Amino acid sequence: MTPAEYRNASFEVWAHYSQQLIEQALTQLLPARDTLPQRLHEAMRYATLGGGKRVRPLLCLAAGQLVNASEGAILPVASALECIHAYSLVHDDLPCMDDDVLRRGKPTCHIQFDEATAVLAGDALQTQAFELLADAPLSAPQRIALVKELAHASGSLGMAGGQAIDQLHVGQHMDLPELELMHIMKTGALIRAAVRMGSRCHPNDGAALPDSTHQSLDHxxxxxxxxxxVVDDILDVEADSATLGKTAGKDAAADKPTYVSLLGLAEAKRMAAALHQQAHDALAGFGEAGRRLRELADFIVLRHH
Amino acid sequence: MTPAEYRNASFEVWAHYSQQLIEQALTQLLPARDTLPQRLHEAMRYATLGGGKRVRPLLCLAAGQLVNASEGAILPVASALECIHAYSLVHDDLPCMDDDVLRRGKPTCHIQFDEATAVLAGDALQTQAFELLADAPLSAPQRIALVKELAHASGSLGMAGGQAIDQLHVGQHMDLPELELMHIMKTGALIRAAVRMGSRCHPNDGAALPDSTHQSLDHxxxxxxxxxxVVDDILDVEADSATLGKTAGKDAAADKPTYVSLLGLAEAKRMAAALHQQAHDALAGFGEAGRRLRELADFIVLRHH
Known part of the structure; x- marks a missing residue:
């Protein structure tokens, strides 16, 4: 596909081709299957390759394309985001956490391998993410800014912190502000980082983007x-496991508070629609350049799995 | 203590004061106990503060002092190394790994808290390490070099990889080259990184150290x-749990290959002595400036726990 074809393609074609780019990048950037220790590297690749919607890398790519980032710069950054996401799934699925056996339509990592390998594969995928950022073909200040963004979004004040709140509240009451804080940390922080990190990959290091661009992207x-x-919580109620590629209804089974359990299904759907509109509004100033991010908002809210 | 007193102090006084500096730095740099999510931050602090010999931070400090690094630059870097070490201990002690209940004379993290919290505290400590490096008061190229060093030393080709080889060989034969590769990855890589990272904190960013300095430090x-x-394996046989602050004899109990099981006690001791000598020889060119690193080599080989 030529650059012009890629730029002008329909969303489905753009997303499919972008997912292929990400899959190729991850395939090349992760240690090879036959590199020692082989079982660990197999598990890292099993947990990362060949599945998933790649929402975070797609957001990173779309934000990068908005600021004319090169493919060579953006793909390792998008891959780092997916390594963090994959590590979090491997650890979340462990018996001592969500104890899940199905992920992306396959046995979870600790089922396919063993628990010790799953813990270590998750650990090493996190490390890999930071190594990818450090090696990205961007200026040192840009790379340091990316390391900060990713660390802040995924550490104890971000994704891992949100997961800790989640684990502590199984079977316990949580009100709407608590639930929102948990999700802003657990899922929101890394998704937000994906967009912010993409826009940090602009080619002119000296020429920082205007504050208004950062603010709009951040909104x-x-x-x-x-x-x-919110859509995840709705799908957990409405979809079946085959469509989701993971165990459906598990939040309700685990007695976890969700937007649906707190607001009811109809109100949760209204909330998703309002957030969808907010996302579109934030992009209004970008015109045609905001197309992929708009389409990704549609994809995220209107998806069936 | 004045800078001159610190510089000229006996090793015991230097090490004690340095350990206090590291403890203070970690106490300040880790998220506060009352920051949400509190239980996670308590677990991160529990696993990191108030114990341990701080071998890696001491090596980092000593190498930093050799190149006249400032305390403000070296302490966050030394703290990052200890966060990685602490995370690895928390995960290694998990029931699915070494299943240990005693560490640094206290209940292990998953015993004191719970398994899910221990997994997440380890995860978040790893993230914290990279965040500390990204925020260190050093140039962006220095910080990026530090992120690369730490990631390479602790990922699937370093510490986590060594731990994976270790887990796969419980109860299985391992020959001396395999055992050595495992330990070079599992323990050696991070200790080596500690020295290398300390020497990267020199104040004149432009003026890189001569290659011969790097090579000597690396040897x-x-x-x-x-x-x-090797000393760890000897102590596992010779010391008792109270002295070690962790469960003694557990390698033999787990039927793990060690230098002692492979070489016998006498030969393992001869190997430790030969490595001790090699360390001293490598520092010969530094004269008085190499004093703390020499003393640390003595401390590591002659310790009783």
Missing amino acids: YARAIGLAFQ | YARAIGLAFQ
């Missing part, structure tokens, strides 16, 4: 970060 | 990295 990213989780 | 670091593990 967009916050809205879709939250929308993503 | 030193490789020798003590291996010596550390």
Whole structure:
């Protein structure tokens, strides 16, 4: 596909081709299957390759394309985001956490391998993410800014912190502000980081983007970060496991508070629609350049799995 | 203590004061106990503060002092190394890994808290390490070099990879080259990184150290990295749990290959002595400036716990 064809393609074609780019990048950037220790590298690749919607890398790519980032710069950054996401799934699925056996339509990592390998594969995928950022073909200040963004979004004040709140509240009451804080940390922070990191990959290092661009992108990213989780909660009720590729109804089974359990299904759907609109509004100033991010907002809110 | 007193102090006084500096830095740099999510931050602090020999931070400090690094630059870097070490201990102690209940004379993290919290505290400590490096008061190229060093030393080709080889060989035969590769990855890589990272904190960013300095430090670091593990294996046989602050004899109980099981006690001791000598030889060119690193080699090889 030529650059012009890629730029002008329908969303479905753009997303499919972008997912292929991400899959190729991950395939090349992760240690090879036959590199020692082989079982660990197999598990890292099993947990990362060949599945998933790649929402975070797609957001990163779309934000990068908005600021004319090169493919060579953006793909390792998008891959780092997916490594963090994959590590979090491997650890979340462990018996001591959500104890899940199905993920992306396949046995979870600790089922396919063993628990020790799953813990270590998750650990090493996190490390890999930071190594990819450090090696990205961008200026040192840009790379450091990316390391900060990713660390802040995925650490104890971000994704891992949100997961900790989640684990502590199984079977316990949580009100709407608590639930929102948890999801902003657990899912929202990394999705927001995906957009912010993409826009940090612009080619002119000296020429920082105007503050208004960062603010608009950030409004967009916050809205879709939250929308993503609301839709996840709706799908957990409405879809079946085969469509989801993971165990459906498990939040209700685990007696976890969700937007649906707190607001009811109809209100949760209204909330998703309002966040969808907020995301579109935030992009209004970008015109045609905001097309992929708009389409991704539609994809996130209107998806069936 | 004045800078001159610190510089000229006996090793015991220097090490004690340095350990206090590291403890203070970690106490300040880790998220506060009352920051949400509190239980996660309590677990991160529990696993990191108030214990341990701080071998890696001490090596980092000593190498930093050799190149006149400022305390403000070196302490966050030393703290990052300890966060990685602490995370690895928390995960290694999990029931699905070494299943240990005692560490640094206290209940292990998953015993004191719970398994899910221990997994997440380890995850978040790893993230914290990279965030500390990204925020260190050093140039962006120095910080990026530090992120690369730490990621390479602790990922699937370093510490996590060594731990994976270890887990796969419980109860299985391992020959001496395999055992050595495992330990070079599992323990040696991070100890080596500690020295290398300390020497990267020099104040004149432009003026890189001569290659010969890097090579000498690296020879030193490789020798003590291996010596550390050989001594660990000897102590596992010779010391009791109260002295070690962790469960003694657990390698033999787990039927794990060790230097002692492979070489016998006498030969393992001869190997430790030879590595000790190699470490001293590597520092010969530094004269008085190499004093703390020499003393640390003595400390690592001659310790009783």
